[in-house]
Amino acid sequence: MTQQRKKRRGPIIDLLLIGLIIALTSIILVIILSNDDFKFQKTSANDSNLSTESSAFPGIRIVTDVSNDKRTPFAINYPQTESKSFNEEVTQYVQSSKEHYLKSMKEHKNNKDNSGELNISFETYPYNEDYYSFILTKSLYLGGANHEVTTKTYFFNNKTGTIIDMKTLLQNDENNLATLAAHVRSELQQNPKLKDQLFEEELIAATEPIWANFDRFAIFEDSLVIYFDEYEIATGAVGAPLVKLSLSLINPLLASEFQIAMEEMKPPVTNGQDNSNDPNIKRIALTFDDGPHPKVTEQILNLLDKYQAKATFFMLGSRVQYYPDIAKDVLARGHEVGNHSWNHPVLTKLSIEQVSKEYTSTAGAITQAIGQGPTVFRPPYGATNETVNGQIPVPVVLWSIDTMDWKHRNAQQLLPYVQNNLHNNAIVLMHDIHQSTADGLEAVLTYLQEQGYEFVTVSEIMKYRK
Secondary structure, rough: HHHHHHHHHHHHHHHHHHHHHHHHHHHHHHHHHHHHHHHHHHHHHEEEEEEEEEEOOOOOOEEEEEEOOOOOOOOEEEEEOOOHHHHHHHHHHHHHHHHHHHHHHHHOOOOOOOOOEEEEEEEEEEOOOEEEEEEEEEEEEOOOOEEEEEEEEEEEEEEOOOOOHHHHHOOOOOOHHHHHHHHHHHHHHHOOOOOEEEOHHHHHHOOOOOHHHHEEEEEEEOOEEEEEEOOOOOOHOOOOOOEEEEHHHHHOOOOHHHHHHHHHOOOOOOOOOOOOOOOOOOOEEEEEEEEOOHHHHHHHHHHHOOOOOEEEEEEEEHHHHHHHHHHHOOOOOOOEEOOOOOOOOOOOHOOOOHHHHHHHHHHHHHHHHOOOOOOOOOOOHHHHHHHOOOOOOOOOOOOOEEEEHHHHHOOOHHHHHHHHHOOOEEEEHHHHHOOHHHHHHHHHHHHHHHHHHEEEOOHHOOOOOO
């Protein structure tokens, strides 16, 4: 009897167990399917179309990622190159932006206005043969007033597959960064379109000479462009501000591979003949452009003292304002101070008023620093004409020996350039912003002294030249 009862209970228990399993399975499916995390995970993983196509630029492809889900719309375009490391960095930025957007949409799902949208687009600008600037603009909308526009840039060497940062561009020199920061701040403050629109405190903070402040930049045509985000330093009425600086303006700050060609703008001063009244006396004028520099200029001054040599320093007003004590030290040690413009532009491309301002503003800074005005003037790149010279009240002086130190940045090459072009009453062009020039100068001084040359200033040597 007991065995029969146990057999009769079996089917009932089985039915109960099956029903329980079905019920639990249904509950689990309902929970999963109603879970927002699942929905948004599905959106990011499956509900988008990813495609890649070629572009008009060699080695550059365009990746497109578009959402098919009306609840979380996005449209993203970004560049892809032959460089794995570059592609990984750009992809990481895009994925991070998309994940932030999807997460924010989930968090705002209960708001009355739960609409949102993400768009990332990019522009490509080639520079020279090997470089590209990519400017990615991200527009993020999360409903209501939650709208922001931000910029991400990459300056890319397509030949080596490396990303060039601002440190590399400015020779990893914090003094160059300080000069660039001053230019950027000045351009923003003097822009009439930004009048009464700037947030002064935010502007000062965003243009402090800190490397991270200048990591959004591009180079195209003949300009360096610095980008700022919408509302970062100005009201929304002006959108996302940017500053465009001519490469000729900041040429001394740049690493040699990014400097514009200077030699084509450098007319020689003489044919190298000896114009001395006394052929038995050898004279030479050493000149240094683009300073003062807080480290290199002082090293050069110490070397000149060691060899009892006098020289002429053609200074930029934009640097004198930062280092007036060094300018004063140059004069105190018996050297001549010349004017080299304020911002180092190509003067022949400026208006008469702009040329005059370049001279007078620098003359004012020099006078304030050393107590007297400059005695000579040298146009940047040697680019001058009668119109430019007409705005300059002091002698305009070029050079007859170009050491090319701005280009080779090699201490060992400084002396050979002088030796190969040496002549009496020569004016030698060098720059006191390059460490390599300071490192190679002693060999030049030793050689010239052994050859019997007397070191004089530009003003002193001019009377011996025709």
